[in-house]
Amino acid sequence: MSSPFATRLARWMPRLAVAPGFALSFAFIYGLIAWNGVLSFSASRLLPNYEFVGLAQYVALFESERWRVALVNLGIFSGLFIGVGLALGLLLAILLDQKIRAEGALRTIYLYPMALSFIVTGTAWKWILNPGLGLEHLVRGWGFESFTFDWLVNPDMAIYTVVIAGVWQSAGFVMALFLAGLRGIDDSILKAAQIDGATLPRIYWRIIIPSLRPVFFSTLLVLAHISIKSFDLVMALTAGGPGFATDMPATFMYAMSFSRGQIGLGAASATIMLCTVAAIVVPYLYSELRGERR
Amino acid sequence: MNSRHVHRIAIWSVLILFAVFFLVPLYVMVATSLKDMDQVRGGSLLDLPNGLDFGAWRKAWSEACTGTDCGGLKPFFVNSLLMVIPAVLISTALGAVNGYVFAKWRFKGSELMFGLMLFGAFMPLQVVLLPMSQVLGWFNLADSIWGLVIVHVLVGLATTTLFFRNYYVSLPDELIRAAMLDGAGFWRIFWRIVLPLSTPILVVTLIWQFTAIWNDFLFGVVFSAGDAKPVTVGLNNMANTSSSVKEYNVDMAAAMIAALPTLLIYVLAGKYFVRGLTAGAVKG
Numbered sequence: 001m002s003s004p005f006a007t008r009l010a011r012w013m014p015r016l017a018v019a020p021g022f023a024l025s026f027a028f029i030y031g032l033i034a035w036n037g038v039l040s041f042s043a044s045r046l047l048p049n050y051e052f053v054g055l056a057q058y059v060a061l062f063e064s065e066r067w068r069v070a071l072v073n074l075g076i077f078s079g080l081f082i083g084v085g086l087a088l089g090l091l092l093a094i095l096l097d098q099k100i101r102a103e104g105a106l107r108t109i110y111l112y113p114m115a116l117s118f119i120v121t122g123t124a125w126k127w128i129l130n131p132g133l134g135l136e137h138l139v140r141g142w143g144f145e146s147f148t149f150d151w152l153v154n155p156d157m158a159i160y161t162v163v164i165a166g167v168w169q170s171a172g173f174v175m176a177l178f179l180a181g182l183r184g185i186d187d188s189i190l191k192a193a194q195i196d197g198a199t200l201p202r203i204y205w206r207i208i209i210p211s212l213r214p215v216f217f218s219t220l221l222v223l224a225h226i227s228i229k230s231f232d233l234v235m236a237l238t239a240g241g242p243g244f245a246t247d248m249p250a251t252f253m254y255a256m257s258f259s260r261g262q263i264g265l266g267a268a269s270a271t272i273m274l275c276t277v278a279a280i281v282v283p284y285l286y287s288e289l290r291g292e293r294r
Numbered sequence: 295m296n297s298r299h300v301h302r303i304a305i306w307s308v309l310i311l312f313a314v315f316f317l318v319p320l321y322v323m324v325a326t327s328l329k330d331m332d333q334v335r336g337g338s339l340l341d342l343p344n345g346l347d348f349g350a351w352r353k354a355w356s357e358a359c360t361g362t363d364c365g366g367l368k369p370f371f372v373n374s375l376l377m378v379i380p381a382v383l384i385s386t387a388l389g390a391v392n393g394y395v396f397a398k399w400r401f402k403g404s405e406l407m408f409g410l411m412l413f414g415a416f417m418p419l420q421v422v423l424l425p426m427s428q429v430l431g432w433f434n435l436a437d438s439i440w441g442l443v444i445v446h447v448l449v450g451l452a453t454t455t456l457f458f459r460n461y462y463v464s465l466p467d468e469l470i471r472a473a474m475l476d477g478a479g480f481w482r483i484f485w486r487i488v489l490p491l492s493t494p495i496l497v498v499t500l501i502w503q504f505t506a507i508w509n510d511f512l513f514g515v516v517f518s519a520g521d522a523k524p525v526t527v528g529l530n531n532m533a534n535t536s537s538s539v540k541e542y543n544v545d546m547a548a549a550m551i552a553a554l555p556t557l558l559i560y561v562l563a564g565k566y567f568v569r570g571l572t573a574g575a576v577k578g
Contacts, residue, residue, distance in 0.1 A: 013480040014399035021388045021451055022407050028422065028448045029414045035425035048428065092312060095305050108564060109313045112320070115560035115567060117509035119526040120553045123533045124319045127326065127542055128339065138339040172316065176568055229418050232511040236530055253420045258516060263424060270420040281416040289409050 033274065039267035046261035057268040066244050067269065070252040073159050077248065078227035080163045081170070085223055086216070088167065089174025094204060096175070097182045107179070110172035118169065122236025125165040126152065129237075155245035158238050162230075162246055165237055170226065174219055181215035182208070221284055228277055249273050327351060327547035334542050350543035354551055358544050360531040367548050369521070370528030374508060377439050377524060381446040382503040388447070389454020389499060390492065394484055396455065397462035398470050408459065414452035423516050430517060437519040445517060446507045453506075454499050457573055461495035462488065494566075501563055502570035505556050525552045 040058070043051040061067050092110060096103055113121060128134045131150040139147040151157035185208060193203045231250035238246040240255065247255070249269055257266030318340075326334060327350050328343035356366035396408045426445060427436065435441035465488065473483045514524040523531075529552045533545045560567050 010479055014395045014401060014404075017399075017480065018392050018395045018404075018407065021392045021455070022411060024448060025411045025414055025451050028426075029410075029417060029452075032422040032425040032429075033417070036421050039424055048424070088312075092309070095309055098305055100305065100309065106309055106313055108561075109316050111564070111568065112557070112560055113316065114571065115505060115556045116553050117511065117526050117556070119509075119511050119530050120549045121319070123529060123545060123549045124323050126533070127546060128319060128322055130542075133334065133542065134339055141338045168316065168319065173571055177572060180572055225416060229420075231420075232526075235511065235515075236533070239534065250418070250420055253423070254512075254516070257424055267424055270418070270423070273418040274421045277416060277418050278413075281413070285409060285412055285416070289405065289412075 036267050036270055036274075039264060040271045042264050042267075044263035044267070046263070048263055053264070057264040058272075061265055061268045061272070064265075066247060067249075067252055069244060070247040070249050073246060074228065074248050076159050077163055077166070077230070078224060080160075081166045081227050082220060082223045084163070084167050085170050085174050086219060088171045089219070090178050090209075090212075092171065092175040093178035093182055094208075096179060107172075107176070110175050112172070113169045114173045116169075118230075118232035119236045121165055121169050122233050125161070125168070126237050129161050129164075152238065153242055155242050158242060158246045162234055162237055166227075166230065166233055169233070170223065174223070177215055177219050178212065181212045185211060221280060224280055225277060228273060323546045323550055326543050327354075327550055329543050331539070331541060331543060350541070350547040351551070353541075354532070354544045354547035358532055358541070358548065359535055360528050361535060367525060367528050367532065367551050370523055370525040371551065373439060373518075373522055374525040377442050377446070378504060378507045381443045381450065381507050382500060384443070385447045385450035385454050385503055386496070386499050388451055389456075390458050390489070390496075391484070392451070392455040393458025393460075393462050394488055396459045398465070398467070398488070399480065408455070411452050411455055414449070415456060419449065419512060423512075427517060436517065437522050439518075439522050441517055442513055442522065442524065445513050446510070449513075450503050450506065454503065457499045457502070457570070458492075458495055460573065461492070465491060497563070497566045498570045498573065501559055501566050502573075504559065505567065505570075508556055528552075 038050070039048055041052055041054060043049060043053045043056075096106060100106065129149070129152040131137075131148070131153060136147060136149040139149070151161045189207060190203060193207055198206070229250055230248060231254065234240060234246055234248055234251050235254075240247045240251045244252075249272070253266050253269045253273065256262040256269065322339055325341070325343055326339075328345075328347055329337070329341075330344075330347055330349065333341070333344055354367055356368050357364060358366050360367075360370075392411075396404055430436040430441045430445075433441075435444065469487060470483055473487055478486065509526065510524070511526040511530065514527040515530070518524065518527065529548050532548050
């Protein structure tokens with residue numbers, strides 16, 4: 001009944017409907033990644049220029065003391081942030097799973113930091129960790145006159161304050177994921193193990209925690225991803241300081257690109273970050289999308 | 295029976311201890327914001343404020359200095375509102391249509407398209423900062439609220455598409471097929487059947503996008519200058535303004551002001567926020 005044109009239009013409508021969004025995303029994601037790649041092979045300093053210099057920026061990057069500090073910091077931060085975050089989140093989830101009264105209220109309390117901006121939580125922690133008036137002052141006021149807690153301004157320890165604030169912000173999120181995983185476990189397995197006389201810690205260690213493997217995996221992925229990208233928290237808490245003691249790849253990239261006039265170097269550091277994330281995420285995405293089809 | 299009680303008490307103690315750990319920063323922020331500077335300097339972190347003095351809040355809102363100008367957080371707060379509303383609405387609407395197609399109108403290559411888009415939700419945004427600032431410059435959108443809106447829409451699209459797709463996959467295909475037999479087309483099925491069933495995922499996506507965009511700092515600090523800075527940038531500048539007298543009470547009031555919209559949403563609709571978090575984590 002309808003004209004051939006209308007029929008064809010109707011057949012193509014799904015494609016037409018996603019086309020604008022896809023074209024924009026594709027240009028945005030892959031176009032700009034390629035462009036950033038080009039910049040990382042260029043001699044760009046204060047302004048982009050497209051004189052090809054090969055791998056010179058990458059060589060300069062890995063010869064830079066500041067970049068190496070940023071990589072070490074990323075290692076320290078992500079190791080502790082992921083390790084402590086996972087352990088704490090799992091502990092809280094298991095304890096909350098013991099049919100606790102007021103579970104809802106506790107969950108709300110554990111999780112609210114996740115709703116806040118890293119800039120807000122960084123500002124708050126900066127005040128708490130301030131050696132002059134914060135925690136140190138408080139404990140000295142309790143009579144421990146020689147108590148010192150100056151991590152925030154101590155170049156060797158400042159990165160650990162970022163860990164404290166980061167774990168505080170994200171532990172509740174890990175808890176929520178594990179709690180969801182725990183709630184998905186079939187009760188009958190538990191009952192059978194209990195009838196066999198296994199103790200509760202043993203049941204958790206032997207049966208429940210191993211069955212949470214997929215949750216571990218996706219939580220690990222998300223936390224790793226957060227730590228590689230972490231920028232806001234460092235900026236608000238220490239601004240990369242003292243000196244560049246708490247620099248991370250993301251703050252290094254920002255400093256080089258937007259305040260130090262080293263655009264080529266900034267682009268090279270961004271490419272390295274991209275490769276790191278892609279190495280973690282692409283296999284995961286691939287297996288998720290594959291697995292679904294089966 | 296007795297050892298059971300010991301167990302319960304142990305579990306409760308640990309849980310409460312951590313509740314305190316998570317609450318202390320919020321308490322410190324609120325308490326400090328209600329103190330005057332004499333009490334901040336003279337007292338200690340955990341002291342209750344002497345009275346309810348909202349002076350620091352007033353100052354943070356309309357008088358405190360961020361860098362060189364001293365108009366408080368208010369203009370930044372307004373910028374964030376002007377930015378977040380269109381960005382959330384546009385990215386959610388586009389995500390709904392994309393998700394609808396990728397879930398219910400698959401065609402050859404649509405899975406690949408979805409996978410390619412999905413990577414956008416994971417890539418470190420540092421990689422688009424330099425070229426994007428050039429593009430915004432060409433279109434005369436650098437340092438404008440609309441520039442930020444566009445960037446947030448582009449970044450958010452991957453996430454919103456993912457949310458809607460995963461939700462629509464669970465809608466029965468028969469629904470669509472029955473409507474097609476009745477002669478309904480692509481858009482009519484979307485408006486009449488799919489969208490009315492979308493309330494739960496709409497709420498999750500709107501809350502998720504609002505929180506993500508309100509809390510953003512990276513784009514705010516890179517792509518905006520002068521009059522277009524969002525509230526996170528205003529707060530950070532205020533807290534890092536070096537002056538001879540650091541007013542921690544004003545900083546804490548400013549942090550609370552920047553936190554209030556998302557905190558409010560969390561308290562009112564925490565369930566949906568959590569659903570977004572878990573949907574964001576367990577992709578695919």
